Amino acid sequence: MISTGIDKLTFYTPAHFIDLSTLAKRDNIDPAKYQTGIGQDAFSVASHDEDIVTMAANAAATLLKDEDTSNIDTLIMATESSIDQSKAAAIYVQQLLNLPKNIRAIELKQACYSATAGLQFACAYTAAYPEKKVLLIASDIARYDLHTPAEATQGAAAVAMLISANPRTAILNPFSGLYTEDVMDFWRPNHRNTPLVDGKLSTQIYLKAAENAWKDYINKGGIAFSELAQHCYHLPFTKMGLKAHQKLARSANIEADLSTFINSTYYNRLIGNSYTASLYLSLISALDYRDDLAGCHIGMMSYGSGCVAEYYTLQITENYQQYRYQKHHQTLLQRREPLTLSAYENYWHRPEYQVSEHILITPHTKGEYRLVEIQRHERQYQCCK
Ligand code: HMG
Numbered sequence: 029m030i031s032t033g034i035d036k037l038t039f040y041t042p043a044h045f046i047d048l049s050t051l052a053k054r055d056n057i058d059p060a061k062y063q064t065g066i067g068q069d070a071f072s073v074a075s076h077d078e079d080i081v082t083m084a085a086n087a088a089a090t091l092l093k094d095e096d097t098s099n100i101d102t103l104i105m106a107t108e109s110s111i112d113q114s115k116a117a118a119i120y121v122q123q124l125l126n127l128p129k130n131i132r133a134i135e136l137k138q139a140c141y142s143a144t145a146g147l148q149f150a151c152a153y154t155a156a157y158p159e160k161k162v163l164l165i166a167s168d169i170a171r172y173d174l175h176t177p178a179e180a181t182q183g184a185a186a187v188a189m190l191i192s193a194n195p196r197t198a199i200l201n202p203f204s205g206l207y208t209e210d211v212m213d214f215w216r217p218n219h220r221n222t223p224l225v226d227g228k229l230s231t232q233i234y235l236k237a238a239e240n241a242w243k244d245y246i247n248k249g250g251i252a253f254s255e256l257a258q259h260c261y262h263l264p265f266t267k268m269g270l271k272a273h274q275k276l277a278r279s280a281n282i283e284a285d286l287s288t289f290i291n292s293t294y295y296n297r298l299i300g301n302s303y304t305a306s307l308y309l310s311l312i313s314a315l316d317y318r319d320d321l322a323g324c325h326i327g328m329m330s331y332g333s334g335c336v337a338e339y340y341t342l343q344i345t346e347n348y349q350q351y352r353y354q355k356h357h358q359t360l361l362q363r364r365e366p367l368t369l370s371a372y373e374n375y376w377h378r379p380e381y382q383v384s385e386h387i388l389i390t391p392h393t394k395g396e397y398r399l400v401e402i403q404r405h406e407r408q409y410q411c412c413k
Contacts, residue, residue, distance in 0.1 A: 071300025141332025183300020
């Protein structure tokens, strides 16, 4: 059988962040609640000229540099921070990156889970058409109301992945464990800019769904938990992944080994929740921080509120180290500037497009692509290389 999976992957995150000790000071709470209690140090904040399209274009531009794009005939964008109820954000990205016009471009939605559905669809597609490649991008800005317990779990990032036959980074293994349950833990009705969230319920459902998806995977004949060299989880905050890791280890009747978890958390701890991109950011973290994964199998637990969970495994290729973007990722994080509280709250209040006919957006991003203006409800983007 032909192998398919992730050929290469990289991320983009905005160049501004808020240190969680700044939020702790504002609210007069112990900073350890964030650093230890939820396992987060900071989160990236998108400026007004950045959105899911510009972050996606920035991530994909790095990925596609020096790539032959003529065989990419499908562009899938996974997001829950959609900019339009009808038109797919993927079409803006296709245009910004000058991708071929004989391409299908679509957007997928199911909270933080949909990039995993995109991966499955893309792998099945490239198995059927091995000469084709799929560009899969997960891009999200996690935003909660100010002065709520969820505020500390915001963030912003995009992960771009090239999906192909005979991939150079990770092969998708057979079997997937699945779990879906209709539950109101986190949702965002059309009339709201921020989600409604039952925080405590969401953490319980996350663990229940993770365990059920993993059990389904094992019942179908999947690889034992103890045989996996690394475990990656959807990380709304890194403590959530730690709890899932401990829960799955208990279900597998083994002691949780933190050394097979911790490397997947470093980027997420600094960037915050990136919804659809979060699990794949944790995969990049594990691949960048570990040099000993060649040939190893690793566990992937995808969760999206509402809820859907999927547990699957990847086999890392022999030469994955050659296809990493470690230096680029470090540069993106090192160039970030901390925001003051007032600058952060200013960025948090995104322009209210519906009340004005023409909004000109001041340049702030350090990325290559920016949102320039919105006129007659049309978004205009620019490449500023
Ligand atoms: P909260 O009420 O601020 O937190 O909300 P808490 O009081 O429960 O404290 C959090 C932890 O900090 C606790 O640890 C405390 O003990 C500890 P735990 O008992 O859980 O192990 N703590 C301290 N530790 C050290 N020193 C201290 C200290 N004080 C307290 N001084 C909550 C936390 C996560 C609920 C909130 O941030 C929230 O609502 N976040 C948004 C929802 C969320 O992220 N849910 C996660 C699961 S759902 C999911 O992952 C899907 C999602 O990504 C969306 C999607 O799918 O689209 C969100």
